[in-house]
Amino acid sequence: MLFLSLNKQFPFSLNHLSSGIFCSKNAIFSVPKVIVCFILLLPGYSLYGRSIWVSLYNSRQVHSIVVSAYNGPLTVMADGGLQYTIATGQAVYATLRDGKIWISNMQGQEGSFERLTVQGADSSTIVRLRPVSPQSEARNYEGTVSLGAGVDRIQLINRIDEDRYIAGVTEAEAGQGRAREFYKAKTIICRTYLYGHIDRHENEGFHLCDEVHCQAYKGQCRGRNILPAVVATRGIILTDRTDSKPILAAFHSNCGGETESAQNAWQNSLPYLTPVTDPYCNSSPSARWQKTISLDDWIGYLVKNGYKLDPNTVTDFSFQQLRRIPNYTVDKFIMPVRQIRTDWQLRSTFFSIAVEDGNVVLRGRGYGHGVGLCQEGAAEMGRRGFKYGEIISFYYKNVNLVPVNTLQIRVPEFD
Numbered sequence: 514m515l516f517l518s519l520n521k522q523f524p525f526s527l528n529h530l531s532s533g534i535f536c537s538k539n540a541i542f543s544v545p546k547v548i549v550c551f552i553l554l555l556p557g558y559s560l561y562g563r564s565i566w567v568s569l570y571n572s573r574q575v576h577s578i579v580v581s582a583y584n585g586p587l588t589v590m591a592d593g594g595l596q597y598t599i600a601t602g603q604a605v606y607a608t609l610r611d612g613k614i615w616i617s618n619m620q621g622q623e624g625s626f627e628r629l630t631v632q633g634a635d636s637s638t639i640v641r642l643r644p645v646s647p648q649s650e651a652r653n654y655e656g657t658v659s660l661g662a663g664v665d666r667i668q669l670i671n672r673i674d675e676d677r678y679i680a681g682v683t684e685a686e687a688g689q690g691r692a693r694e695f696y697k698a699k700t701i702i703c704r705t706y707l708y709g710h711i712d713r714h715e716n717e718g719f720h721l722c723d724e725v726h727c728q729a730y731k732g733q734c735r736g737r738n739i740l741p742a743v744v745a746t747r748g749i750i751l752t753d754r755t756d757s758k759p760i761l762a763a764f765h766s767n768c769g770g771e772t773e774s775a776q777n778a779w780q781n782s783l784p785y786l787t788p789v790t791d792p793y794c795n796s797s798p799s800a801r802w803q804k805t806i807s808l809d810d811w812i813g814y815l816v817k818n819g820y821k822l823d824p825n826t827v828t829d830f831s832f833q834q835l836r837r838i839p840n841y842t843v844d845k846f847i848m849p850v851r852q853i854r855t856d857w858q859l860r861s862t863f864f865s866i867a868v869e870d871g872n873v874v875l876r877g878r879g880y881g882h883g884v885g886l887c888q889e890g891a892a893e894m895g896r897r898g899f900k901y902g903e904i905i906s907f908y909y910k911n912v913n914l915v916p917v918n919t920l921q922i923r924v925p926e927f928d
């Protein structure tokens with residue numbers, strides 16, 4: 514096990530971060546900053562050093578997969594010290610059979626192994642994976658990919674440099690073409706999640722999975738702005754001011770104009786996840802949604818959930834949320850809006866209801882649970898020139914930005 518320890522040689526404070534840690538004048542490197550920045554962005558340069566182990570296609574139970582050399586030859590190391598090369602443009606086919614991984618190449622040569630490790634000459638060499646059973650999209654991975662014979666699958670693990678992992682997650686979750694300061698805020702959120710959950714899959718032999726259970730990760734980051742944003746915020750995470758632990762850095766697509774408290778969404782009060790009025794996300798496409806349900810279906814739904822319809826009175830089923838409120842109320846019947854959202858698969862809990870022509874019309878705002886950082890609002894703040902620190906403190910209250918190596922966080926190690 515490796516414990517991150519206080520490293521006094523890592524001299525950065527918030528003031529330095531906006532210009533990039535290694536590019537700041539107080540940085541530990543005495544080389545001119547232009548050269549340092551250049552070296553850091555060279556393909557193949559190991560950006561940080563720590564490897565993150567990520568399980569790929571984690572819920573797919575991959576049985577057969579094509580591994581190909583995309584932009585350079587790959588070395589395959591198998592049990593018993595066997596080693597061979599996949600030439601650029603060539604591929605091997607791997608399938609799980611009788612508890613082993615059977616490999617065949619284009620010449621039809623076969624072999625069976627417990628475990629294989631595939632890697633290129635440097636970290637910019639891509640290992641391209643394309644699961645064929647079950648079929649899944651092809652993805653490109655940097656670093657090392659290992660294939661292990663599991664009970665019900667080929668266990669695919671990407672050992673990837675932390676910075677490249679953060680860049681990949683940031684792109685998978687926020688897309689390309691956003692402002693640099695927004696990406697910086699996102700990279701801090703991704704890193705906070707990473708260190709807050711670094712032991713989540715420890716018993717399975719890796720740190721995190723590649724799906725929303727942990728953080729979406731689809732391999733190599735291609736966005737030009739993203740890796741520099743990772744480098745500029747390197748090592749920084751968000752902690753709760755009250756206990757100095759990594760925060761639950763919740764985020765969502767669009768809050769609809771007001772973020773939701775963790776208390777309302779999850780019955781879990783957190784001092785940094787409190788409602789914020791957000792003027793920045795209103796013009797984005799997912800700011801508004803609408804759903805129409807017949808009044809009969811709506812009443813049937815309410816009755817099924819315990820509502821007692823009185824045929825002798827005229828009932829008003831309408832409902833208004835100018836600000837977020839936790840419950841829909843009709844007569845004395847109360848239903849949490851989050852349950853309505855789940856049952857009808859609505860985009861958000863932030864909706865009003867009008868009765869029109871024998872229907873109830875739900876007019877909603879935002880997309881997602883609404884807690885924490887509103888991604889479309891934050892992207893707009895970045896576009897308008899806000900700094901990443903301002904973006905973060907707008908959505909998260911009572912938090913600190915701290916270097917992760919000043920905290921006692923246990924990082925599991927695997928072999």
Ligand SMILES: [Zn+2]
Nearest residue numbers: 721722726727
């Ligand atoms: Zn997971």
Ligand SMILES: [Zn+2]
Nearest residue numbers: 768794887890
């Ligand atoms: Zn918003």
